[in-house]
Amino acid sequence: MAFRGYCPRFSGSLRWVQHVITHSRHAILSMAEDAGMRGRAQVWAKSARGRRVLLLLSLPLGAGAAMAGHQVLTGDGWSWAWTGITLAVAGIAALAAFRLTRASAAEPDPQTARPARGRGQGAQPTISAAGEGSVVIGSDNSGIISTGSGASNIQMSARASGQSRVYQAGGDLTVNETVLPAEALRPVEQVDAPSAVVNVPVHAGVFVGRAPELAEVERALEAPGPVVVAAVHGLGGIGKSTLAAQYALGQARERAVNPVWWITADSPASIEAGLSGLAAALQPELAGLPAPVLAERALGWLACHRGWLLVLDNLPHPGHVTGLLARTPAGRVLATSRLATGWHHLGASVLRLDVLQEAEAVDLLTRIATGAGVEGAAELVRELGCLPLAVEQAGAYLRQNHLSASAYLELLTARPAVMYDQAAEGGDAGRTIGRIWRLTLDRLSDTPLAGQLLRILAWYAPAQIPRTLLDDLAEAPVVQQALGRLAAYNMITLDEEGITVHRLVQAVARTPDPGDPHRQEADIHTARDRATRLLSDAQSGTDYGDPAGWPARRALLPHISALADHAPAGTDTPGTAYLLNETGLFVEDQGNLPRAIEYYQRAATAYQRTLGTDHPDTLTSRNNLAHAFRVTGDLDRAIPLHGRTLADRERVLGVDHPDTLSSRNNLARAHLEAGDLSRATALFEQTLADRERVLGADHPHTLTSRESLASAYEAAGDLGRAIPLYEQAVAELEGVLGVDHPHTLTTRDNLACAYESAGDPRRAIPLHELTLADRERILGADHPHTLTSRNNLAYAHKQAGDLSRATLLYEQTLADRERVLGADHPHTLASRNNLAAAYRAAGDLDRAIRLDEQTLADRERVLGPDHPDTFSSRNNLAAAYRTAGDLKRAIPLHEQALSDCERVLGPDHTTTLTARFNLAAGYRRAGDLQRAMPLYEQALAGFERVLGSDHPTTETVRGFYLEAAEEQGQAET
Numbered sequence: 009m010a011f012r013g014y015c016p017r018f019s020g021s022l023r024w025v026q027h028v029i030t031h032s033r034h035a036i037l038s039m040a041e042d043a044g045m046r047g048r049a050q051v052w053a054k055s056a057r058g059r060r061v062l063l064l065l066s067l068p069l070g071a072g073a074a075m076a077g078h079q080v081l082t083g084d085g086w087s088w089a090w091t092g093i094t095l096a097v098a099g100i101a102a103l104a105a106f107r108l109t110r111a112s113a114a115e116p117d118p119q120t121a122r123p124a125r126g127r128g129q130g131a132q133p134t135i136s137a138a139g140e141g142s143v144v145i146g147s148d149n150s151g152i153i154s155t156g157s158g159a160s161n162i163q164m165s166a167r168a169s170g171q172s173r174v175y176q177a178g179g180d181l182t183v184n185e186t187v188l189p190a191e192a193l194r195p196v197e198q199v200d201a202p203s204a205v206v207n208v209p210v211h212a213g214v215f216v217g218r219a220p221e222l223a224e225v226e227r228a229l230e231a232p233g234p235v236v237v238a239a240v241h242g243l244g245g246i247g248k249s250t251l252a253a254q255y256a257l258g259q260a261r262e263r264a265v266n267p268v269w270w271i272t273a274d275s276p277a278s279i280e281a282g283l284s285g286l287a288a289a290l291q292p293e294l295a296g297l298p299a300p301v302l303a304e305r306a307l308g309w310l311a312c313h314r315g316w317l318l319v320l321d322n323l324p325h326p327g328h329v330t331g332l333l334a335r336t337p338a339g340r341v342l343a344t345s346r347l348a349t350g351w352h353h354l355g356a357s358v359l360r361l362d363v364l365q366e367a368e369a370v371d372l373l374t375r376i377a378t379g380a381g382v383e384g385a386a387e388l389v390r391e392l393g394c395l396p397l398a399v400e401q402a403g404a405y406l407r408q409n410h411l412s413a414s415a416y417l418e419l420l421t422a423r424p425a426v427m428y429d430q431a432a433e434g435g436d437a438g439r440t441i442g443r444i445w446r447l448t449l450d451r452l453s454d455t456p457l458a459g460q461l462l463r464i465l466a467w468y469a470p471a472q473i474p475r476t477l478l479d480d481l482a483e484a485p486v487v488q489q490a491l492g493r494l495a496a497y498n499m500i501t502l503d504e505e506g507i508t509v510h511r512l513v514q515a516v517a518r519t520p521d522p523g524d525p526h527r528q529e530a531d532i533h534t535a536r537d538r539a540t541r542l543l544s545d546a547q548s549g550t551d552y553g554d555p556a557g558w559p560a561r562r563a564l565l566p567h568i569s570a571l572a573d574h575a576p577a578g579t580d581t582p583g584t585a586y587l588l589n590e591t592g593l594f595v596e597d598q599g600n601l602p603r604a605i606e607y608y609q610r611a612a613t614a615y616q617r618t619l620g621t622d623h624p625d626t627l628t629s630r631n632n633l634a635h636a637f638r639v640t641g642d643l644d645r646a647i648p649l650h651g652r653t654l655a656d657r658e659r660v661l662g663v664d665h666p667d668t669l670s671s672r673n674n675l676a677r678a679h680l681e682a683g684d685l686s687r688a689t690a691l692f693e694q695t696l697a698d699r700e701r702v703l704g705a706d707h708p709h710t711l712t713s714r715e716s717l718a719s720a721y722e723a724a725g726d727l728g729r730a731i732p733l734y735e736q737a738v739a740e741l742e743g744v745l746g747v748d749h750p751h752t753l754t755t756r757d758n759l760a761c762a763y764e765s766a767g768d769p770r771r772a773i774p775l776h777e778l779t780l781a782d783r784e785r786i787l788g789a790d791h792p793h794t795l796t797s798r799n800n801l802a803y804a805h806k807q808a809g810d811l812s813r814a815t816l817l818y819e820q821t822l823a824d825r826e827r828v829l830g831a832d833h834p835h836t837l838a839s840r841n842n843l844a845a846a847y848r849a850a851g852d853l854d855r856a857i858r859l860d861e862q863t864l865a866d867r868e869r870v871l872g873p874d875h876p877d878t879f880s881s882r883n884n885l886a887a888a889y890r891t892a893g894d895l896k897r898a899i900p901l902h903e904q905a906l907s908d909c910e911r912v913l914g915p916d917h918t919t920t921l922t923a924r925f926n927l928a929a930g931y932r933r934a935g936d937l938q939r940a941m942p943l944y945e946q947a948l949a950g951f952e953r954v955l956g957s958d959h960p961t962t963e964t965v966r967g968f969y970l971e972a973a974e975e976q977g978q979a980e981t
Contacts, residue, residue, distance in 0.1 A: 196305065197312040205267030205289050206260045208253050208319070214376055214400060215254045217368035218247070221361060225255050228357035229317075229340045237333065239326070239343045239351045242361035243498040243510060244444040245397030248344035249321050251361060255342065256319050265317040265340065273320040273343070276328065283307060283332075307335050314338040324451070326350040346448055349496045360498075363510070369394040373413065376403030384414030391417060393470070393511040398441050424519045425527075442516055442524065448497050449526045457482060457490040459526050462499060463535035464542070465509050466517035469570035472506035474563050477546050481538070518574060536575055537583065543568055544587045552594040555791050561594055569603075572610065580614035582625070588614070589629050592636070599833035601640045601871070608633035622660045624667065627653055631671055634678070641876040641912070643682045650675040664702045666709065669695055673716060683917035683954060685724045692717040706744045708751065711737055715755050718762070723918075725959025727766045734759040748786050750793065753779055757797055760804070767960065769808040776801040790828045792835065795821055799839060802846075811850045818843040832870045834877065837863055841881060844888070853892045860885040874912045876919055879905055883923050886930070895934050902927040918961075921950040925965055928972070937976045944969040 221240075228238040240248045253270075260268040267289065271282030284302035288295045290309055294302060310316060318336075320329060320343040333341065333354060343356070351358050364372065369389035376399075392398040402416055405427075411419075420427045429442035452458040461481070465473060478487050495502035500509050518536070520529035546564055550557025568591050575584065592607035612633055615626040630653045637646035654671040661668050676691030696713040703710050714737045721730035738759055741752040757779045763772035780797040787794050802817030822839040829836050844859035864881040871878055882905045889898035906927050909920035928943035948969050951962040 196308040199291060199309060201267050201290055201313070201316070203266070204260065204263070205269065205286075206257075207285070207289070208256045208260065208268060208270045209249075214372060215250055216372045216375065217364055218251055218254070221251055221359065222255060222258075224359050225251070225342065228359065229255075229342060231357070235333065235337055235339055235341065237341045237343065237351075237354050237356040238359065239345060239354075239356040240359045240361055241345050241348045241351075241498060243395070243513065244346050244448055245395055245441050246361050246363065246498075247396035248361055250396065252319050252321060252342055252344050256317060259317055265315050268317045268319075270319045270321060273323040273329065275324075279320070279329065279332070286310075307332065310336040310339060312338075316340065317342065320344070323347075326354050326356075330354070346497050348498055363394040364389075364396055364399070366390060366394055369396075369399050372396065372399050373403045373406075376400060377406035377413075383412045384417060388413040388417045388420075391420065391511075395441070395510065395512050397444070398512055401440060424515060425521050428516050428519060429521065441512065442521065445499070445513065445516060446524050446526060448499060452493055452497065455490055455493050457486055458493050460531075460535065461487070461490045462494060462509070462513075462517050463526075463532055464539045465500065465507065466514040467536050467539040467571045467574055468509070468514070468567035470509060470511035470514060471566050472508055472563075473567060474506050474546075474560070475504075477542050477564070477567075480545060481542065533579070536571075536579070537581065539571060540581070540583050540587055543571065544583060544590070547587075547590055547594075552590070552597055555788065558598075562598075565591070565595070572607070577610055577613065580610065580618070582615065582618050585611040585614035585618070585625070585629065589625075589632060592632060596636055596639065599829060599835065601636060601834070605633065605636045605640070608636055622656065624661070627657055627660070627667070630656075631667075631674065635674060638674075638678045638681060640871065641681075641874070643678060643913075647675070647678045647682065650678050664698065666703065669699055669702070669709065669713075672698075673713060676720070677716065680720055680723060683914065683920075685720060685954060689717070689720045689724065692720050706740065708745065711741050711744065711751070711755075714740070715758065719758065722762050722765055723955075725955045725962070727762060731759070731762050731766065734762050748782065750787065753783055753786070753797075754793065757800060761800060764804050764807055765960065769804055772804045773801070773808065776804050790824060792829065795825055795828065795835070798824075799835075799842065803842065806846055806849065811846060815843070815846045815850065818846050832866065834871065837867055837870065837877065837881075840866075841877075841884060845884065848884075848888050848891060853888060857885070857888045857892065860888050874908065876913065879909050879913070879919055879923065882908070883919075883926055887926055890926075890930050890933055895930065899927075899930045899934065902930045916950055916954055918951075918954060921947050921954065924950070925968070929968065932972055932975075937972060940972055941976055944972050 225238055225240065229236050240251060242248050256268050256270065259265050267286065269282070269286045269289075271286075272278045273282070280299055280303045283306040284299040287302035287306035287309065290306070294305065297305075310318070316339045318339065318341045320341065323329065323343045323345045325347055326343075326345075327350065329341075329343070330353065343351075348358075348360065363369075366386065366389060369392070370385045373385050373389055388402060389399055392402060402413075405411070406413065406416055416427075425442075429440050449459055449462070461478070464481070475491075478491075481487055482490075491500070491502055491507065494500045499513060500507050502508075517527065518532055519527065520532050521527040522529075543564060547561060550561065552561070568587065572588060580588075588607040589611040592604045592611065595607065596604035608629060612626065612629040615623060615629050619626055630649060634646050634649035634653060637643070637649060650671065654668065654675055657665065657668040657671050672691055672695045676688045676695060679685075679691065680688035692713065696710070696717050699707065699710040699713050714733060718730045718733035718737065721727070721733065734755065737755050738752065741749065741755055745752050756775060760772045760775035760779065763769075763775065776797065780794065780801055783791065783794040783797050798817055798821045802814045802821060805811075805817065806814035818839065822836070822843055825833065825836040825839050840859055840863045844856045844863060847853075847856035847859065860881065864878070864885050867875065867878040867881050882901060886898045886901035886905060889895070889901065902923070906920070906923040909917065909923045913920050924943050925947040928940045928947060931937070931940035931943065944965070948962070948965050951959065951965050955962050
């Protein structure tokens with residue numbers, strides 16, 4: 009502060025004081041001007057109160073200055089003490105003036121106050137304020153105004169530097185601070201970890217198995233390198249966290265590393281919290297610091313130390329820890345995640361975790377369900393797909409409710425939605441299998457097709473699903489993106505050939521849950537229908553009898569079967585019925601007759617319920633079912649069903665409709681196989697005449713009728729009419745369909761068999777050889793029709809007495825049928841039966857008996873004990889025992905064969921007549937002619953009645969009967 013106009017020539021103290029007071033007043037006003045309050049200060053200074061206050065404040069300042077000046081003027085010298093006093097008084101005065109200036113703004117002089125003016129406004133009337141707390145504000149003013157009793161305002165400003173802090177309050181202020189000890193401020197590289205810093209959750213209490221997986225994690229994390237990362241990924245609930253905890257606890261027990269720190273890494277906030285916990289564990293004195301500071305401290309510590317293990321559990325994405333790992337160049341990191349991809353960016357060793365072995369899953373269940381019944385444990389864990397979380401959930405439920413595994417399985421079957429989403433009391437309700445997969449699908453919500461695709465795949469088998477099955481589901485890139493994301497989160501397993509889904513994921517995905525947006529009932533029903541359509545479309549391009557399409561069709565069979573098993577029959581649509589009917593045709597052709605019948609029955613029921621009893625599709629499925637009954641030998645059901653279908657088609661479609669004529673032909677075939685040759689022949693003749701009239705003489709169906717009628721004549725032994733009809737059919741088929749058409753080749757093969765029946769091998773064998781060569785050329789060496797030709801050629805050589813050539817062909821055919829059709833196909837079993845007969849004819853009874861025994865067992869298992877082929881095998885085995893002289897086993901088996909044939913086929917069936925003849929031969933071999941002769945007589949009369957007196961079989965039976973009669977006469981004489 010400078011005193012304006014100061015002159016040292018002043019000689020008197022009074023004048024000096026006056027001068028100081030005057031200039032003090034100017035100084036105070038100057039300070040107010042510098043503070044931007046000039047206008048208010050001048051107004052205030054001119055007021056009476058302002059003049060009084062300035063005078064009072066200037067007096068002490070002037071007095072102090074006068075004393076200092078006196079020292080100078082009297083020659084006593086300058087006193088620094090007086091100077092300090094003067095400056096202090098001046099400062100106090102200035103501050104008081106400043107505050108008074110601000111306070112005076114609340115009390116303007118009414119004579120000098122002016123109203124504010126706005127742009128474009130004229131003069132405004134004068135405004136005055138009166139009364140307590142009144143305020144008048146002029147123009148160009150700023151600041152804080154408080155009115156009322158005891159009102160005050162304080163403004164503070166300050167700057168903190170270094171680690172200092174500034175606190176500001178208008179009233180009472182309480183500050184609590186943590187004062188860190190000096191050692192807490194050490195550099196992190198000087199901080200050693202305390203002993204046994206471990207926070208691993210006790211997952212390992214129910215740990216079973218996983219020895220190979222543990223070893224793999226150990227190998228991965230023992231690899232050389234400054235920082236080593238291993239990632240364990242897999243389906244939610246597969247046991248990733250349990251495996252990681254087991255490994256980490258093992259490292260902690262062995263004191264191989266320290267610290268062993270577990271971080272729940274499902275979000276950035278969780279990772280930060282885990283790191284801050286590590287810092288506090290390493291230096292407990294830091295526990296009061298903010299989490300970000302502690303997390304940064306932990307990263308710094310990890311960066312400059314070795315020999316630690318960090319477990320990042322449930323990491324959503326590798327990218328979430330890229331920064332963390334970039335700052336930790338030493339140590340070991342084990343991550344668990346549902347995500348399978350992206351780990352290569354971290355240089356991680358990757359382990360995919362799969363389900364437990366069944367024995368391990370049973371062990372886990374029984375450990376948890378201590379005291380509960382474990383009956384049916386294997387079946388339960390199998391249904392749960394050996395998924396650890398599901399097994400744990402079931403075990404806890406068994407223990408809590410004192411249930412057996414079988415009882416839990418019943419509940420699971422009856423109420424899947426409840427059981428999949430229910431935890432035992434005390435368990436983690438958020439970690440039921442239904443809920444953990446819901447969270448995964450939430451992450452995929454930006455790819456809508458992913459959820460739809462999973463619901464579709466849920467209806468298929470937990471086996472490889474061909475990727476081509478999904479070709480028509482959506483645009484190829486969209487489908488591939490959805491598959492890729494599902495695979496990335498381990499909801500499916502994906503390779504170049506196909507897709508696999510865990511059976512429990514499928515079970516949950518196809519179980520409606522109103523509380524789960526991914527499992528709404530309407531969406532699941534839509535997915536089932538789309539799954540059905542995809543399977544139907546995949547089969548529509550190939551014929552069920554074409555071997556070229558068999559591999560693809562066989563690959564679909566498990567998924568069709570699973571769809572049929574999972575979808576209640578009451579939900580079947582016409583689309584479902586179509587799929588089941590088409591599949592029935594294929595599996596019947598492949599020899600799986602029981603499964604074919606199941607499909608036909610369900611298709612017929614679905615068609616009848618959805619389309620009505622008289623719909624053509626309903627009638628077709630019923631016709632197919634009757635055909636399957638006939639092929640299995642169940643003629644008691646086949647004949648009535650064929651008859652009813654024929655009647656319905658005549659009523660609905662008309663007597664001349666092609667489907668009606670097919671039903672009549674099929675009914676005739678059933679009567680033929682039942683041994684009712686007269687009725688069969690009459691129906692065949694009628695059908696042939698109708699087809700010639702309606703379809704024309706050259707229509708393929710007409711040619712089929714002609715061939716069928718020839719087979720009836722052949723069965724009746726009327727080869728004089730059979731052979732010409734076969735020859736006519738072959739000639740017509742060659743002209744209409746061509747010499748290489750499969751139907752032409754089949755009819756030619758049947759003609760060769762008729763030549764065999766007529767005892768004419770010279771014409772039979774060349775025709776069989778020609779047909780075999782043509783089928784190999786046209787159909788391929790492995791086509792079933794080709795194998796049939798080879799089998800028939802072998803039979804012709806056997807009938808001609810060339811057993812060596814016949815045996816070689818039978819052996820080759822059996823091997824090929826086992827390879828192509830499977831060991832249990834009816835054609836394979838027929839080949840085994842024929843080869844045994846060749847061995848028997850060649851006198852190799854040991855091999856014949858072994859093969860007959862195997863064939864009988866297989867036919868009883870595959871076809872059932874009452875199938876006609878089973879009866880033939882039983883009869884053939886008895887004949888082999890009889891030929892070997894083992895009558896103790898032969899005769900009881902012959903007796904059983906005859907009894908079964910009479911019960912199932914009736915007394916006049918040719919198989920029954922053959923069984924009666926063979927039993928007679930057994931009694932004769934045993935020397936019991938009294939029981940043999942009546943059976944011979946009955947057999948002969950039956951063959952004469954059914955086949956006719958001139959049939960070759962009738963003549964053979966007649967010859968044995970006469971020989972036995974001669975033996976009986978000789979014995980009596």
